[in-house]
Amino acid sequence: MIKNIFRLLIILTSISFSQGFKFAAMSDSRGSDNGVNTPVLTALTNHMLLNNPDLKFVVFAGDMVNGHKYDPERTKRELFHWKEVMAPVYNHPGIVWPGIWPAVGNHEIRHRDDENNFREVFQDVYMNGPKEQKGLSYSFDFGNSHFCVINTDAWYYGNLEDTTDDRPDWHYIKYMDWLENDLKSASERGMKHIFTFSHEMPFPIGGHLRDGLPNLGMKFNGTIDSTRQWYLDRSDKFWNLMKEYKADAHICGHEHTYGRQEVNGVFQVLNGSAGAPLYQFNPRPEDDTENFGYEMSYEDAIPYYEALKYNHGKGKNSQRSENFVGFRAFNYSIYEVLDDKVIVKTYGAYPKENSNTEIGTEIELIDEFIISK
Ligand SMILES: [Fe+2]
Numbered sequence: 017m018i019k020n021i022f023r024l025l026i027i028l029t030s031i032s033f034s035q036g037f038k039f040a041a042m043s044d045s046r047g048s049d050n051g052v053n054t055p056v057l058t059a060l061t062n063h064m065l066l067n068n069p070d071l072k073f074v075v076f077a078g079d080m081v082n083g084h085k086y087d088p089e090r091t092k093r094e095l096f097h098w099k100e101v102m103a104p105v106y107n108h109p110g111i112v113w114p115g116i117w118p119a120v121g122n123h124e125i126r127h128r129d130d131e132n133n134f135r136e137v138f139q140d141v142y143m144n145g146p147k148e149q150k151g152l153s154y155s156f157d158f159g160n161s162h163f164c165v166i167n168t169d170a171w172y173y174g175n176l177e178d179t180t181d182d183r184p185d186w187h188y189i190k191y192m193d194w195l196e197n198d199l200k201s202a203s204e205r206g207m208k209h210i211f212t213f214s215h216e217m218p219f220p221i222g223g224h225l226r227d228g229l230p231n232l233g234m235k236f237n238g239t240i241d242s243t244r245q246w247y248l249d250r251s252d253k254f255w256n257l258m259k260e261y262k263a264d265a266h267i268c269g270h271e272h273t274y275g276r277q278e279v280n281g282v283f284q285v286l287n288g289s290a291g292a293p294l295y296q297f298n299p300r301p302e303d304d305t306e307n308f309g310y311e312m313s314y315e316d317a318i319p320y321y322e323a324l325k326y327n328h329g330k331g332k333n334s335q336r337s338e339n340f341v342g343f344r345a346f347n348y349s350i351y352e353v354l355d356d357k358v359i360v361k362t363y364g365a366y367p368k369e370n371s372n373t374e375i376g377t378e379i380e381l382i383d384e385f386i387i388s389k
Pocket residue numbers: 079121122123215269270271
């Protein structure tokens with residue numbers, strides 16, 4: 017009898033392990049309804065929940081809302097509104113605590129009070145991050161996988177008592193030691209998969225070629241000064257850690273489009289736009305007259321491509337990796353995590369003609385790839 021119960025337990029355990037679990041990734045939903053693009057975000061989440069009733073949780077990589085530079089109370093209200101819009105996720109049967117794991121984006125951190133407000137809105141995370149970033153950077157295990165959410169858009173780290181100093185200092189991972197220890201410990205615990213998340217990306221794909229983690233700046237002419245070198249080294253260090261600890265993927269946003277590529281054996285998946293105005297890829301198309309934002313012409317972008325070691329050419333989709341796949345679509349991705357692989361499916365909708373904030377097509381499968389372990 018006991019032997020049979022033991023056998024049954026082994027079978028049940030192996031079934032649940034081989035079946036794996038599903039999580040979703042989204043980013044960038046800011047818009048004009050109280051800081052949120054409610055129609056697009058709602059359409060995507062409804063589609064996601066309807067087609068993935070077994071979803072366990074969502075990770076959202078920042079820029080949920082517009083935020084406001086001078087009115088932190090408004091930013092906070094927008095974040096509470098965002099949570100109301102996302103209520104179907106929080107209330108979905110089978111979703112596990114806390115439902116949505118948030119990452120900080122630059123639009124959430126525009127005022128010195130914003131970090132504490134973010135903590136107040138999103139209290140349900142683990143407080144295991146670096147001392148200054150409790151509740152903003154954190155990590156957790158789920159099943160056979162480790163998840164690490166990294167704050168890349170922190171407020172200025174100077175003397176917070178100095179009220180005359182109002183500089184934000186964005187776009188880098190300050191606590192690299194914490195990250196390294198976290199990845200090392202996950203690896204030593206035998207975690208089969210490692211996923212990291214942050215708003216900023218090491219490999220910009222479009223409108224933010226000037227910033228992201230390499231942070232080359234607005235007027236880069238090809239001369240890499242010591243500040244730029246510091247950012248480049250830090251971004252490289254991050255990716256080297258990802259490679260060293262055999263991470264599956266880094267999931268990010270900030271650029272409002274979809275793009276995935278494998279760099280040194282690790283995937284960067286950029287899930288920008290669950291509603292934020294859609295961007296173009298590098299370089300900006302020559303014949304396109306729409307105003308997309310910060311995309312550059314090919315000639316202007318050359319120093320950036322060179323410093324970032326990108327494949328590039330006029331009219332080419334100029335990206336770090338040859339295996340880049342991208343679509344200018346509102347999107348979300350589903351990660352089906354199995355023992356020896358992860359099946360990633362991205363669903364997206366293209367914009368209405370002459371609009372970069374409204375959905376114009378059905379939401380459909382736009383990309384599928386496998387991360388093998
Ligand atoms: Fe952003």
